[in-house]
Structure formats: structure tokens, C-alpha cells
Amino acid sequence: MPHYLEEQDSHVTKIAVLGAAGGIGQSLSLLLKTGLAPLVLRSPGSHVHMAMYDVNRDAVAGAATDLSHIDTPVSVSFHAPDDAGLERALTRAQIVVIPAGVPRKPGMTRDDLFAVNARIVAGLGDAIAAHCDLAHVAVLLISNPVNSLVPVLVERLAAHGAEQAARHVFGLTQLDAVRASTFLRDALGSDSHDMPLVPVVGGHSGDTIVPLLSQAPGADALSPDARRALVHRVQYGGDEVVQAKNGAGSATLSMAYAAARVTAKFVELQMGLVPELHDTLYVQLRDARGRLLAPGAEQVAELVPGVEYFSVPVTVTGKGVSHVHGELLARMDAHERAQLLPVCVKNLAANIRAGQEWVAAAP
Numbered sequence: 001m002p003h004y005l006e007e008q009d010s011h012v013t014k015i016a017v018l019g020a021a022g023g024i025g026q027s028l029s030l031l032l033k034t035g036l037a038p039l040v041l042r043s044p045g046s047h048v049h050m051a052m053y054d055v056n057r058d059a060v061a062g063a064a065t066d067l068s069h070i071d072t073p074v075s076v077s078f079h080a081p082d083d084a085g086l087e088r089a090l091t092r093a094q095i096v097v098i099p100a101g102v103p104r105k106p107g108m109t110r111d112d113l114f115a116v117n118a119r120i121v122a123g124l125g126d127a128i129a130a131h132c133d134l135a136h137v138a139v140l141l142i143s144n145p146v147n148s149l150v151p152v153l154v155e156r157l158a159a160h161g162a163e164q165a166a167r168h169v170f171g172l173t174q175l176d177a178v179r180a181s182t183f184l185r186d187a188l189g190s191d192s193h194d195m196p197l198v199p200v201v202g203g204h205s206g207d208t209i210v211p212l213l214s215q216a217p218g219a220d221a222l223s224p225d226a227r228r229a230l231v232h233r234v235q236y237g238g239d240e241v242v243q244a245k246n247g248a249g250s251a252t253l254s255m256a257y258a259a260a261r262v263t264a265k266f267v268e269l270q271m272g273l274v275p276e277l278h279d280t281l282y283v284q285l286r287d288a289r290g291r292l293l294a295p296g297a298e299q300v301a302e303l304v305p306g307v308e309y310f311s312v313p314v315t316v317t318g319k320g321v322s323h324v325h326g327e328l329l330a331r332m333d334a335h336e337r338a339q340l341l342p343v344c345v346k347n348l349a350a351n352i353r354a355g356q357e358w359v360a361a362a363p
């Protein structure tokens, strides 16, 4: 396998996976190597390339070489810090997925990861600013705590003069919706798999996660106690995996599944197979100067006062977020509006502030 593949061709869609040798990174890379093949086959002349970068050279070389033996039309290269690897991974990448950073152990919260992972993500942000086209790239952040690290990344890129960074940086919260859908099916004793994902908004930790069961088909059959238990299980689903792994990390396979679903939508968009994509993503609604991200952001910002970033349904085009959709929030029931949302807003605001203060104080 070539150590580095030159992708000069404008038909190449290039994805950089940063932290590609980790638990999420390896599984995600496998899902992309296999799952993106149908998109390439649908578009004669197109090509998808996946650049795998990690600070652990042997692990990333091994994983990429291993994947390169799979006979799908998605090419793979590996990169490590020696030999300008980060620059090579990022140059001409249109989609950057970041699962780099440390995971939790039992007894830790996601916030306990902040100090270490903020440094990692800020460093990667500097490299993205240096090597990517910030007017067109999509950056999908997985590393925890997502609530604080998306502000770190957006504001670090903005400090590099990338005024439009907020329209191109997305925190991945899909695992919460995947869990909510699985756990709702469990609670209903249903074996139907054609239900849409349960909508989940807010942030990605504990009670900043707001499952909107009021808008989940079937959930009205649950008793109030069963609904409360379901909401709690979604909010603390990550802990189930951390405890089961007992020191060996947190969710990797389910997260890779969720991230692969989202990344595939961005690939479809980049390949021109769709004019826009729709998903629920953690984005900046309004910046410190009061500027709104996109049409629709004002309606959401008014419902969550004091919170600059929120996970909410958005429309994304090649130029980044083009619309923010507040319809789900406007339809919340009384419990969601009066109980779940205020707690989310209070804690999310503190998480966001932590990220912003870190960037302001960082060298």
C-alpha cells in the first residue's frame, strides 16, 4: 500500500480520520471502507479516499494496511506525525472526522476528559486552519466532552480568521438518537425496525441530552414512570458501556456506527449525489457578536436563552449550515419544556463557557 496517495483529481472525495487507530477510529474506518462503496459505484468516475492519521504510528500503519486489503473502491492511506503526516492527511480533505482523544474510565465524567482533549482538539484545529479550505470543509467532532470541545474548535478556527467556522464544524450527538430508538423499541417490546430515529436535542452528556419522546411514534403508549426511566437511560447510556468495559474505554462500536451514518451523508453531499443533507448536529447558533448561524437559528436561540451551541436538526449544503430547524423544539410537551429543557440549558451553558474560557486563555 502506498504510504501516501496523491489525490490531484477533482473527482476525489477525501475524508481525513484523525485518531484513526483508536477504538472508534478503526471501526469507523472499516465502516467507511465498506459502507461507502455503493456510493462510488453509483457515480462512475468518482473516487473516495480515506486518509487515516494517528499519533500512534504502528497502530495506524497496521490498521490502514489491513483495511487496504478489502476489495472495495475506497482507497486508504496512513499518516503519522513524522514526515508531515497531519499536513498530508488534511491537504485537500473535504471531510475531517475527529475521534482523537482519551476516553472515560469508570468513575469519570466526560468533563474529566476536557483538559487533555481540549489540547488535542485545539492542536488539530490549528492544523485544519493551516491545511484545509475552511470555506468548504466539513469537520465532524466526536471527541468528548463534545459540549465544550465544539466551542473550542469553532473559536480556535475563528481565531485563525475563519469567520465562517461555525457553519462548518459539527459535534456528533447521533449516538444518543440511536440509543433512544433502540431503548424505546426495548421498552415497547417492539420488533419493528422501520421507525424513524427518536429525535434527541441539546448536548451530549447526562441531563444536557434531551430525548423528545413527545415526538417519537409509539412512546405515548408508555406509562409516565416508563417514560422517565427511558429518558434517564438515554441520558446515561454511555455509562452502561463504560461500566461494562470496566476500564477498557467507552462506546466505540455503536459510536462508529453512528458516525459512519453521518459521514456517509456528508460524502453523498460532497459527491454531488444530493443537493443538501438533513441531520441533527451540535452547532453554534449565534456567535459572541450576536450573529446568527443561519435562517431559523433565531427561533431556536430564543427557546434556549444563554446557550450559544445546541444539537438541533439542520440543513447543510456545500457551503455549510444553510438552515436551522426549530419545529421539533416548538412542539415539545409540557414536561420536556418545563423540566428537561431548563436543566439542559443550565448545564450546557456551563460546559460551553468552559470551552470558551479555555480558548481565551490558551497560548
Ligand SMILES: NC(=O)C1=CN([C@@H]2O[C@H](COP(=O)(O)OP(=O)(O)OC[C@H]3O[C@@H](n4cnc5c(N)ncnc54)[C@H](O)[C@@H]3O)[C@@H](O)[C@H]2O)C=CC1
Residues within 6 Å of the ligand: 018, 019, 020, 021, 022, 023, 024, 025, 053, 054, 055, 056, 099, 100, 101, 102, 103, 104, 113, 117, 120, 123, 141, 142, 143, 144, 145, 146, 172, 173, 174, 175, 176, 204, 249, 250, 251, 252, 255
Ligand atoms: N461523540 C460521542 O458520542 C462519543 C465520543 N466518544 C469520545 O471519542 C474519543 C475517542 O474514543 P476512543 O476511540 O474510544 O479512544 P481510543 O483511546 O481508543 O482512541 C483515541 C485515539 O486518538 C489518538 N490520538 C491521541 N491524540 C491524538 C492526536 N493529537 N492526533 C491524532 N490522534 C490522536 C490515540 O493514539 C488513539 O488511537 C473519546 O474522547 C471519547 O470520549 C466516545 C463515544 C461516543
Ligand SMILES: O=C([O-])CC(=O)C(=O)O
Residues within 6 Å of the ligand: 103, 104, 110, 144, 175, 237, 238, 239, 241, 242, 250, 251
Ligand atoms: O460515555 C462516554 O464517555 C462515551 C460517550 O460519549 C457515549 O458513549 O455516549
